[in-house]
Amino acid sequence: MAEAHAVGIGLVGCGMIGQIHADGLAKLVDDGSVRAVAAADPSPGARDAVNRNCEFERLDGDPDAVIDDPEVEAVFITAPTAAHRDLVLRTLATGKPVFCEKPLAPTFAAVGEICDAVAASGVVAQVGFHSRFHPLVRRLRALVESGELGAPMGYAVRDDQYWPTGGVVAGHSSWRSDRTQAGGGALLEHSIHAADIVSWLFGPAVDVYASMRNVFGYDVEDAAALTITHANGVVGNLVTIFNGVRGREERRFEVFFEYGTIELTTNFIVGADEDSMLVQVADQPAQRVDCASEREVCFVQLGVERRDFLFYQYVSDRAFVTAVRDRAAAAPGFGDALVAHALVDAAYRSATTGMPASVAVQPVDAS
Numbered sequence: 001m002a003e004a005h006a007v008g009i010g011l012v013g014c015g016m017i018g019q020i021h022a023d024g025l026a027k028l029v030d031d032g033s034v035r036a037v038a039a040a041d042p043s044p045g046a047r048d049a050v051n052r053n054c055e056f057e058r059l060d061g062d063p064d065a066v067i068d069d070p071e072v073e074a075v076f077i078t079a080p081t082a083a084h085r086d087l088v089l090r091t092l093a094t095g096k097p098v099f100c101e102k103p104l105a106p107t108f109a110a111v112g113e114i115c116d117a118v119a120a121s122g123v124v125a126q127v128g129f130h131s132r133f134h135p136l137v138r139r140l141r142a143l144v145e146s147g148e149l150g151a152p153m154g155y156a157v158r159d160d161q162y163w164p165t166g167g168v169v170a171g172h173s174s175w176r177s178d179r180t181q182a183g184g185g186a187l188l189e190h191s192i193h194a195a196d197i198v199s200w201l202f203g204p205a206v207d208v209y210a211s212m213r214n215v216f217g218y219d220v221e222d223a224a225a226l227t228i229t230h231a232n233g234v235v236g237n238l239v240t241i242f243n244g245v246r247g248r249e250e251r252r253f254e255v256f257f258e259y260g261t262i263e264l265t266t267n268f269i270v271g272a273d274e275d276s277m278l279v280q281v282a283d284q285p286a287q288r289v290d291c292a293s294e295r296e297v298c299f300v301q302l303g304v305e306r307r308d309f310l311f312y313q314y315v316s317d318r319a320f321v322t323a324v325r326d327r328a329a330a331a332p333g334f335g336d337a338l339v340a341h342a343l344v345d346a347a348y349r350s351a352t353t354g355m356p357a358s359v360a361v362q363p364v365d366a367s
């Protein structure tokens with residue numbers, strides 16, 4: 001049988017998440033499905049750090065050199081959020097498939113521009129919502145889809161994370177606490193993942209009411225509380241926090257169905273101690289899901305053969321590379337990201353006016 005083609009990958013952005021993707025890409029090189037062709041970052045130290053996780057054939061300070069490299073067949077964009085628009089459009093101009101980290105851009109108008117351009121290009125394209133590859137999140141979605149607990153009624157989601165900026169975590173980059181670069185704080189930067197998951201579970205949101213604070217004094221929010229109504233009638237709350245409690249990197253869901261309730265805690269590392277799932281139906285003790293078995297079932301379903309990875313980025317990147325190789329649609333795509341961004345954008349509008357805001361499917365000028 002002919003050997004499967006190893007897809008030539010270019011990585012643009014060699015910081016924290018670029019290094020995590022590089023770890024996954026090294027395993028994909030080992031799997032024979034990727035060739036690590038080129039990586040770019042203006043910082044030599046960041047380039048070296050990426051190269052320690054995955055040895056690229058070429059390193060460059062200039063993103064264009066990687067995007068234009070004739071041996072690069074698909075581009076991963078892992079630079080800071082404010083750089084995504086130009087890098088995605090630049091990649092689309094070459095006709096190459098593109099993977100872009102979340103959030104797509106600091107403003108909803110730029111998100112709309114990016115999503116329109118990706119849709120018009122028809123290239124294979126994926127967004128870095130790696131939580132969709134978490135086995136317990138996928139189990140929750142299967143429970144929603146099957147209807148076995150009845151219709152979903154409402155939910156509460158709590159996200160919290162240590163403030164990921166240099167002023168709070170020594171050595172961390174600081175663009176996240178600058179509104180012009182990040183576009184928003186805990187809600188946009190972190191809980192765009194939660195906005196995506198609740199939209200994936202319950203369909204698009206239609207109305208949002210939100211309150212926000214900036215306790216640490218940056219010009220982006222570090223505490224936000226949202227009340228969300230979905231088009232199918234499901235109602236929910238999302239509370240998101242960036243604070244100073246080092247060591248907590250969790251997301252907690254409570255989902256209430258007509259005939260069952262779910263409590264779900266996830267973390268972003270495979271096999272995290274915090275992972276847990278309880279399912280309760282009438283007159284029965286709560287059933288604790290065996291996380292290890294669930295993970296195994298999930299990875300087998302996804303066709304993932306190796307188990308020596310710590311980050312779900314390996315599973316997500318593998319899905320993208322497989323889609324590129326098969327010229328198939330990749331998921332989660334930019335249309336999914338637009339839905340999540342629309343929810344977040346409505347929350348920012350609501351927090352500004354103090355009134356509930358409608359979720360606009362099409363981007364609106366927030367000015």
Ligand SMILES: NC(=O)c1ccc[n+]([C@@H]2O[C@H](COP(=O)([O-])OP(=O)(O)OC[C@H]3O[C@@H](n4cnc5c(N)ncnc54)[C@H](O)[C@@H]3O)[C@@H](O)[C@H]2O)c1
Pocket residue numbers: 012013014015016017018040041042043046063078079080081083101102103128129130173174189
């Ligand atoms: N999916 C996730 O869970 C997840 C997690 C962390 C970060 N992210 C996202 O990934 C992106 C990067 O975050 P990070 O934590 O790696 O940031 P970071 O500050 O650690 O690293 C960013 C790197 O990009 C480089 N860079 C700056 N401009 C560039 C350009 N135009 N081209 C190429 N490189 C450039 C910087 O020198 C730096 O090395 C952000 O959008 C962030 O929100 C996603």
